Amino acid sequence: MHYYQFNIGDYQSHTSHLSETEDLAYRRMLDWCYLHEKPLPVDPEEISRLVRMRTHSESIAIVLEEFFVNQNEGWFSERVNKEIQHYRDKIEKASKAGKASAQQRFNGRSTDVQPTNNHKPITNNQETIKKEKIEAPAGVTPETWAAFVQQRKTKKAQITQLVLDSIAKQASLASWSLEDALKEIVVRNWTSFNAEWVKGKPKNDFMKGLI
Numbered sequence: 001m002h003y004y005q006f007n008i009g010d011y012q013s014h015t016s017h018l019s020e021t022e023d024l025a026y027r028r029m030l031d032w033c034y035l036h037e038k039p040l041p042v043d044p045e046e047i048s049r050l051v052r053m054r055t056h057s058e059s060i061a062i063v064l065e066e067f068f069v070n071q072n073e074g075w076f077s078e079r080v081n082k083e084i085q086h087y088r089d090k091i092e093k094a095s096k097a098g099k100a101s102a103q104q105r106f107n108g109r110s111t112d113v114q115p116t117n118n119h120k121p122i123t124n125n126q127e128t129i130k131k132e133k134i135e136a137p138a139g140v141t142p143e144t145w146a147a148f149v150q151q152r153k154t155k156k157a158q159i160t161q162l163v164l165d166s167i168a169k170q171a172s173l174a175s176w177s178l179e180d181a182l183k184e185i186v187v188r189n190w191t192s193f194n195a196e197w198v199k200g201k202p203k204n205d206f207m208k209g210l211i
Contacts, residue, residue, distance in 0.1 A: 001034045001087055021059045025051065026067060029060070030080060037084050039074035040064070047075075134159050137168070140179050148182045157191050167193045174198050 015023055028051035029040060040047050044064060048057040068075040136145035152159050164178075171181035174195035181193045190197075 026063045033080045
């Protein structure tokens with residue numbers, strides 16, 4: 001653990017009687033246990049070396065006797081053990097939640113894939129795009145249609161029947177053909193067409209330089 005909660009009031013209420021050296025030793029011993037997530041060694045001399053207090057083994061021994069429990073593996077702190085276990089439980093829960101979320105996302109993607117007869121997966125999005133593929137409308141030249149399609153791709157705008165119907169309706173209101181409206185869209189780099197945009201303006205002025 002590289003982080004643990006420290007309750008200043010609780011600590012002071014239990015350590016106000018310690019000397020400065022004993023207090024320093026206790027803090028360093030706690031830090032070592034948290035950092036390494038294991039008990040202190042059995043030998044106080046070794047502990048004094050680990051916490052960089054080689055000449056204060058007596059203070060370390062006093063702190064051990066008061067705040068730690070000596071077991072076969074070393075000196076334990078019940079409070080430290082509780083915090084470490086709480087930390088490990090949080091890590092385990094977070095790991096399980098992450099795996100469950102990843103599995104859920106994977107399962108969601110799996111349900112979107114449908115095998116075809118040749119075993120090549122085709123997604124619902126691909127099916128939608130395929131269904132929405134629109135051919136050149138009647139009265140529109142291949143050149144104009146190709147330019148319109150390329151312009152829509154560049155602008156990342158879909159070509160749907162609803163879009164074409166809207167353009168055709170506005171073209172009719174302006175007394176323009178769909179061919180001329182699509183040309184105007186390409187030349188002006190518009191994403192749509194509105195009769196109001198060309199209202200009262202001669203078509204020949206608008207059509208100069210069109211493809």
